[in-house]
Amino acid sequence: xxxxxxxxxxxxxxxxxxxxxxxxxxxxxxxxxxxxxxxxxxxxxxxxxxxxxxxxxxxxxxxxxxxxxxxxxxxxxxxxxxxxxxxxxxxxxxxxxxxxxxxxxxxxxxxxxxxxxxxxxxxxxxxxxxxxxxxxxxxxxxxxxxxxxxxxxxxxxxxxxxxxxxxxxxxxxxxxxxxxxxxxxxxxxxxxxxxxxxxxxxxxxxxxxxxxxxxxxxxxxxxxxxxxxxxxxxxxxxxxxxxxxxxxxxxxxxxxxxxxxxxxxxxxxxxxxxxxxxxxxxxxxxxxxxxxxxxxxxxxxxxxxxxxxxxxxxxxxxxxxxxxxxxxxxxxxxxxxxxxxxxxxxxxxxxxxxxxxxxxxxxxxxxxxxxxxxxxxxxxxxxxx
Numbered sequence: 001x002x003x004x005x006x007x008x009x010x011x012x013x014x015x016x017x018x019x020x021x022x023x024x025x026x027x028x029x030x031x032x033x034x035x036x037x038x039x040x041x042x043x044x045x046x047x048x049x050x051x052x053x054x055x056x057x058x059x060x061x062x063x064x065x066x067x068x069x070x071x072x073x074x075x076x077x078x079x080x081x082x083x084x085x086x087x088x089x090x091x092x093x094x095x096x097x098x099x100x101x102x103x104x105x106x107x108x109x110x111x112x113x114x115x116x117x118x119x120x121x122x123x124x125x126x127x128x129x130x131x132x133x134x135x136x137x138x139x140x141x142x143x144x145x146x147x148x149x150x151x152x153x154x155x156x157x158x159x160x161x162x163x164x165x166x167x168x169x170x171x172x173x174x175x176x177x178x179x180x181x182x183x184x185x186x187x188x189x190x191x192x193x194x195x196x197x198x199x200x201x202x203x204x205x206x207x208x209x210x211x212x213x214x215x216x217x218x219x220x221x222x223x224x225x226x227x228x229x230x231x232x233x234x235x236x237x238x239x240x241x242x243x244x245x246x247x248x249x250x251x252x253x254x255x256x257x258x259x260x261x262x263x264x265x266x267x268x269x270x271x272x273x274x275x276x277x278x279x280x281x282x283x284x285x286x287x288x289x290x291x292x293x294x295x296x297x298x299x300x301x302x303x304x305x306x307x308x309x310x311x312x313x314x315x316x317x318x319x320x321x322x323x324x325x326x327x328x329x330x331x332x333x334x335x336x337x338x339x340x341x342x343x344x345x346x347x348x349x350x351x352x353x354x355x356x357x358x359x360x361x362x363x364x365x366x367x368x369x370x371x372x373x374x375x376x377x378x379x380x381x382x383x384x385x
Contacts, residue, residue: 012158015151019302022144023316030137032314034121037062037082038129045116047136058116059085063102065123065130076223078120080105080130086114105132108224108310117141119313133313144315148302155295169288173281226307234300234325240293241332241366247282247289248359254278255353283352286359294332301325324369331362 035043039062046057061083068077082103103118105111111118115138122131158164304322305315316322335358 011154012151015147015154018147018150019144020147022140022142022147024140025143026137026140030135030140032133032135032137034131034133035060036129036131038124039065045134045136047116056114058114060118060132061085062130065127067123067127078107078123078130080120080132082111082118084113108226108307110310110313117313119311121312135313141309141315145306148306151302152299155299158291158295166288166291169284173284173288224307224310226303226310230300230303230307233296233303237293237296237300238366238370240289240296241363244286244289244293244359245363247286248356251279251282251352251356252360279350279352279356283355286355290332290336294329294336297325297329297332301329320373321369324365324373328362328365328369331365335359335362 031047035045037043037060042059042061044057044059062080063083064079064081066079067075068079070076082105084101084103085099086101101113103111103113105118105120107120115136117135117137119133120130121133123129159166161167301322304325308317308322309315335355338355338358
């Protein structure tokens with residue numbers, strides 16, 4: 001018999017494993033760097049395959065470069081036109097005729113040529129030379145992108161599966177009657193409350209997106225549709241995390257009030273219990289919101305990785321902002337797996353109280369990623385200040 005709990009998370013964890021595998025292949029078998037081209041010089045790149053040990057090379061010649069300005073005279077794009085000579089395997093070039101190919105690359109539009117990828121990195125002040133970032137990675141990028149696609153499909157499909165903990169939490173939130181109300185009326189109220197919360201979250205995400213998005217004129221690297229998608233998804237995740245943190249604060253304040261008023265009792269199992277359902281219901285709501293929040297953050301990080309690969313020729317560079325976004329994703333992923341610890345008697349307080357405390361603590365990682373990194377560590381995302 002299939003274990004549905006394992007099946008629900010299997011594809012997500014498999015996708016993450018494929019992404020890590022792709023990163024390892026890129027690290028150990030790929031090659032990346034920068035090359036400086038001048039209009040009067042030719043440069044040759046050579047890569048030796050770690051598997052076949054056969055060298056392959058490509059010769060580049062800068063044919064033309066110019067900056068495209070917008071109506072206000074600000075740089076909007078960079079266009080580099082190359083002439084490329086693929087020498088292939090040096091053992092076969094003696095009998096294989098050589099041909100010169102044309103290639104054009106622009107900002108956020110890399111040039112692919114025989115497993116080499118070239119991206120615009122910089123240009124000389126006289127506009128007679130350019131600096132191109134390049135990588136040679138015939139396998140790693142494909143494996144990594146396969147993991148990205150599988151992860152996106154698995155996260156979307158998760159919400160449509162009938163037997164998940166997410167569905168069980170939704171059912172538990174709407175199954176019990178409150179204050180004499182019927183189950184149906186209770187469900188309608190909960191659904192209406194969730195709908196109102198969703199509208200509030202989307203509104204807050206839009207406001208935060210407007211605040212964090214750089215104002216025109218935008219740098220050429222930011223002039224892509226991926227900017228709006230990346231920022232919106234990340235801001236939606238952060239807004240959901242804020243609501244989860246707010247639930248935790250409300251629950252902890254309620255617990256403190258109960259303790260002051262003597263409504264908190266010490267049970268025989270040495271755990272402290274609150275005499276109403278408010279804390280547990282807030283925990284259930286936070287657990288429900290945690291799934292879309294974590295999935296949005298994960299999707300936003302990997303959308304940024306795809307964008308970075310288009311702009312700079314690498315999808316991960318350990319920039320402070322992306323590193324702390326990854327740390328935030330990990331701590332909330334740990335919180336997602338936290339209910340498993342309920343099976344172990346390691347807490348001196350009620351499980352829901354510990355959960356709310358962790359929700360508040362985890363939001364500190366969001367605040368540092370959003371504000372602290374920008375003002376203290378800088379990096380490629382410093383334009384977001």
